Structure formats: structure tokens, C-alpha cells
Amino acid sequence: MTTAPKRRPGLASRGEDLRGASLRLTLQFTALMLVVLVLVGGVVFAIVSASVAESASQALAAxxxxxxxxxxxxxxxxxxxxxxxxxxxxxxxxxxxxxxxxxxxxxxxxxxxxxxxxxxxxxxxxxxxxxxxxxxxxxxxxxxxxxxxAEELERLTVALLAAGLVALAVSGIAAYWMARRAIRPLADALALQRRFVADASHELRTPLTLLSTRAQLLRRRDQTGLPPDVTEAVDEIVTDTRTLTGILEDLLIAADPRSVADPEPVDLTETADQAVTLLGGEAAGRGIALQRAGATEPVTVPGSPSALLRLIVALVTNALDHARTSVVVHIGVDGRYATVRVADDGAGFAPEIVDTAFERFSSGRAAAPAASGVTRHYGLGLAIVAEITRRHGGTIAVESSGPTGAAVVARLPLARP
Known part of the structure; x- marks a missing residue:
């Protein structure tokens, strides 16, 4: 017995993207055509109505x-x-x-x-x-x-409606056909990008995981008699593999817009608590007090749990890199929006780079010295935060910045009750 070949996920996704984008463009063009037809039909009906009224006035006068x-x-x-x-x-x-x-x-x-x-x-x-x-x-x-x-005007109305419906149907079919032809190259490019992202995820994660595991096992072995520079190098390898893994995750999130597909209810209060717990040890090791403030009740937004956790982790990590003694994660509600506010007491953002702080590979604040023990970052953290916020229909901004610290606030639409 033979079985039908399975459809490749990449092809299915490409077809769905192409169909969805074509339908959106078709609906937009059809809506525009509807507005034009209504305006033209209204003008024609008004002209004919005025002509009929003028004819009636002339007939009465005669x-x-x-x-x-x-x-x-x-x-x-x-x-x-x-x-x-x-x-x-x-x-x-x-x-x-x-x-x-x-x-x-x-x-x-x-x-x-x-x-x-x-x-x-x-x-x-x-x-x-x-x-x-x-x-x-x-x-x-x-x-x-x-x-x-009156019957003449009724016949004109019926004729305009019939012609409008036919025109809408023809324009809709033509728009869908042209949209598919126009978008197909973009869909092919997007499918190629997604395949590259999937391949990169598989090919890079595995060796990085193995490298990190081997480095940690090596660090746990008895290091008696080893030169200090070797021990230090092992520690740096562990740190660098973690950094590379974080950069890889950031790149994958930035490259694949499906990371926030199929949104589900996410409690930002619980997510913030989780982020504080994950980074609590790192903050303590640097002598920084990491606190959670604001709402204690659930603050629910629609989105991806992993992406929103990444958002808060990236904000807190950026604050830890520049804080002197404290970082505060505040979850609140402002009208129809949930707010995630992360503040630190560091040097703040320089005024000239506030507008570019969320661009990729932009250095938001002065880089820490190599000997400070702070992990070096590469200008992706806040860019990833901006990307995740945008995909969740929200906004991100530097709320305040100065010599006494900085605060970054993300606003996300609340889940509808």
C-alpha cells in the first residue's frame, strides 16, 4: 500500500502566508473600491435626482x-x-x-x-x-x-447597486490575482528566511549546548595545581557560551515573526516574578538589590509567554548592567494598557542616543569595563524588547533618564474581559 507524500511544513506555512497576505490586500483594495463606487453612485444619483426635480418644475410652470x-x-x-x-x-x-x-x-x-x-x-x-x-x-x-x-429613480438605484456589486466582485477577483502575483516573491523570500532560521536554530543550539555542558563539567573538576589563567579561561568559556546562547535566542526572535503567533492569556505579574527569580542570583552576585513592585493581582495581556518573559528579562538584564545599587521591576495598569517599568539607579541614557536606544546594535549606555565582571552585550537586548513589544501591539519608550538612573516602560494592550 502506498501513502501520499507528506506536505512539508515550510511549504504549508508559505502557502498560508501568501494566502493571508493576498486576502488582506484584496480586502483593502475592495474596501477602497466600495468607497469609490459609493461616492460615484451618490454623485450620479444626486445629478439624476436634481434633473428630475428640474424637469418637474418646468412641467409645473408650463x-x-x-x-x-x-x-x-x-x-x-x-x-x-x-x-x-x-x-x-x-x-x-x-x-x-x-x-x-x-x-x-x-x-x-x-x-x-x-x-x-x-x-x-x-x-x-x-x-x-x-x-x-x-x-x-x-x-x-x-x-x-x-x-x-420615483420609479425611474428606483430603477436607477437598482442599476447602480447591481453594477456596483458586479464591479466589486470583478475588482476583488482581479485584486486577489494581482496580489498573489505581487506577493509571491516576498513569500518565497520569507519562506527561505524561516528555513534558514530553523536550520540555524538546529545547527547552532546543539554545539553551543554541548560546549556549555563540557565547559561546566570541566569547571566542576578538581582544579588543584592548574594555573590561575586556565581556571579563569574555563570560567570565561562558560560565560561566553551563555552569552552566545542569549544572542542566538535574540536573533531567532528577531528573525521569525511567528514567535508571538497564536497569542494566549499571559499574566505579566507572574512573568515578572519569574524574571526576578531567574536574575536574582546574578543581581546578588553584583551587589544589586533586584525588587518587584506594583501589582500583586494578575495583569493579563494576550501574547506569547516565552516572548514576554524574554522582554522582561532583557529589560532587567540591561538595567543590571548599568545599575549602581538597585533595579525595580514595576507592573501596573494604565487605562486599557498594562505597563512594565524597569528602573535602575545608574548613569542613565545619554540625551543624544535616547531616540536610537531601541535600534539594533545600538549601544544605549556607556560600555562597562572588561574587568568589571559585567557580561558584554552587543546592542540587541533593547532592540529585541522593541520588536516583541511591537508584535504584541504595544509601545516602548525611555520614560526618564539622568544622572540618578533610567526607566524604560513597555505598554501592552490588556486582554479583553
Missing amino acids: ATRLDSPDDAPDGTYLSVVDDERVMSPRNLPAGLLDTAAIATVAAGGGDVTGTREIDGHRYRLLTTTVAGGRGGTRVVQVALDQHES
Whole structure:
């Protein structure tokens, strides 16, 4: 029995990315087309409506010059007041004659316009005075049936809607096809990058783990009789492997945007406590008091637990590198956002590099001397923090900086209840 070949995860991911990006571009273009069609349709409908209204006004004015009610065309009803008698056509709909308007005009008032609706038909009325046959004036009232005009506007509305739907469907299909063609090279490049990230993760983590394990085993052996420089070199190897592992993790997070895919509820209070616990020994070894302040109740945000832990660890690590005596991790809530504030009492950021502190390979503060015992970093920590914050829909900023210390604050959207 033969089995179907399994689909490679990279190809599946590439197809999903391509389809998703194409659909997003298609929806955006279709929404733009919808706005354009609505505007064009509105303008066309307004022009036609104005034309219909102007035609109705001209028809009413022309009907007032007729001599007899029987001369009015179909759909137009002329009533004439002659010697206080009102002459109306025999087919005048009941209730259409506006006697109040006639009385107003006959008493010397100005022209009266209005509308009436009878038996589902809408009529437009004009009551005015015109020159009579014997040099005087007479009062006339013209009623124009607008049923055909209303049906014409309804047909125009249906035609515009039908044409708009067809145009939207055609534009949507065309936009999706063009978007796939345009995005395919980018999707191929992204798939290649992800394969490289996966390969680098596998190829680099394994030897680094083995190197770190062997160095730690070597450091635990009896070092009696070994020269001091050898012992020191072993310690440096252990430290350097940890640094390389951290840099590798940072690079992988920066290179693979799927690190925060499928967000889940994350308690920042618990995550901060975990970060403080992880770095407590390092802080104590440097003589720095690492404290956790702020919220004690859960502060929940949607995201990746590992990425958010990395965010807080990177902030605390950066603060430890520059603190004199203390670092404080504060978790709080500000409106619809959770805040992670990490403050230290070090020298602070120089004013000229505050704006570039979160760029890659940017040295945020003066580098520590090699003999200070502080692990050297390579300008990725705060850049990774900014990247993780951005992928979680938040913001990162230097809140304060000066000779008495610095504070970096990350704001993340709270989980919806």
C-alpha cells in the first residue's frame, strides 16, 4: 500500500502566508473600491435626482399657462379659479385639490408649493396666479404625478447597486490575482528566511549546548595545581557560551515573526516574578538589590509567554548592567494598557542616543569595563524588547533618564474581559 507524500511544513506555512497576505490586500483594495463606487453612485444619483426635480418644475410652470384643465397632459392636473368657481379635470383624484393654498394665493399671498400622497402616488403641487384672458389675473393650481419619476429613480438605484456589486466582485477577483502575483516573491523570500532560521536554530543550539555542558563539567573538576589563567579561561568559556546562547535566542526572535503567533492569556505579574527569580542570583552576585513592585493581582495581556518573559528579562538584564545599587521591576495598569517599568539607579541614557536606544546594535549606555565582571552585550537586548513589544501591539519608550538612573516602560494592550 502506498501513502501520499507528506506536505512539508515550510511549504504549508508559505502557502498560508501568501494566502493571508493576498486576502488582506484584496480586502483593502475592495474596501477602497466600495468607497469609490459609493461616492460615484451618490454623485450620479444626486445629478439624476436634481434633473428630475428640474424637469418637474418646468412641467409645473408650463402647465400653469394652459387655458383649460382638459388640455393638461397625462399625469398633470390643472385646476383654474374663474369667478370664484374652481374648474378641475374630471379625473382629478379625490382629495388632491388644496383649497387652502388656493385661498391663500387668491387673498394676495405668494406662490404656494407642496406635496400630497394619495393612493400610493406622490404629487407635487404649485398654486400661483397667471394673466387672465381679459387683462386680469387668475389663480391656478397644478398637480404633477411623480410616480413615474420615483420609479425611474428606483430603477436607477437598482442599476447602480447591481453594477456596483458586479464591479466589486470583478475588482476583488482581479485584486486577489494581482496580489498573489505581487506577493509571491516576498513569500518565497520569507519562506527561505524561516528555513534558514530553523536550520540555524538546529545547527547552532546543539554545539553551543554541548560546549556549555563540557565547559561546566570541566569547571566542576578538581582544579588543584592548574594555573590561575586556565581556571579563569574555563570560567570565561562558560560565560561566553551563555552569552552566545542569549544572542542566538535574540536573533531567532528577531528573525521569525511567528514567535508571538497564536497569542494566549499571559499574566505579566507572574512573568515578572519569574524574571526576578531567574536574575536574582546574578543581581546578588553584583551587589544589586533586584525588587518587584506594583501589582500583586494578575495583569493579563494576550501574547506569547516565552516572548514576554524574554522582554522582561532583557529589560532587567540591561538595567543590571548599568545599575549602581538597585533595579525595580514595576507592573501596573494604565487605562486599557498594562505597563512594565524597569528602573535602575545608574548613569542613565545619554540625551543624544535616547531616540536610537531601541535600534539594533545600538549601544544605549556607556560600555562597562572588561574587568568589571559585567557580561558584554552587543546592542540587541533593547532592540529585541522593541520588536516583541511591537508584535504584541504595544509601545516602548525611555520614560526618564539622568544622572540618578533610567526607566524604560513597555505598554501592552490588556486582554479583553
